[in-house]
Amino acid sequence: MIEHIRASFTESIQTKIVATDTLAEPIAYAAQMLVSALVNGNKILCCGNGGSALEAQRFSATLLNRFERERPSLPALSLTAEGAALTAISNDYQFAEVFSKQVRALGQPGDVLLAISTSGNSRNIIQAMEAALSRDMTIVALTGKDGGEMAGLLGPNDVEIRVPSARTVRIHEVHMLAINVLCESIDDYLFPDHSEVQHA
């Protein structure tokens, strides 16, 4: 038991060490994309399933509220949080359309879609990306494994942050770290002089 726990910690750390080399550049590029959109008055739409839905909501909540320093609210919206819309779309059409219908309604040219999937193959995320491209939005894709179908959909203005792991749980862990780093980078660009919030 103890050995198993140690092995999980070690595997998580190793995955992050490998990701340090491969992800620093795409994360920096993604941060610049997000900052440009925000500076231009655009917004970020976020989606994911299961654990990735939580990460989408954590990112949008952090932008809307704050991260580690006092600053104005920033416009981000999770497409995973509207129970009535989610059930109506899934019930009347199909679950694969649950995000794409919202993207078509809410997305504006210049907005960014933050699309999160550990496999890169969730149908509703792929359709959300297709909808985003049809709305002249750009895409930040958080993926894992071989990037799945999502990787093949990205254009030259989009970016993929692909965690070098085949295990869903490890991919989730690095996605969470990547989201934290994105939040910090956005604050560094936009509010470099603001001081840290002192928590009680």
Ligand SMILES: O=C(CO)[C@@H](O)[C@H](O)[C@H](O)[C@H](O)COP(=O)(O)O
């Ligand atoms: O891994 C967890 C929880 O940690 C699951 O809830 C997981 O997120 C769900 O199976 C998702 O449906 C997987 O979707 P995806 O990451 O392949 O897009």
Ligand SMILES: [Zn+2]
């Ligand atoms: Zn910093």
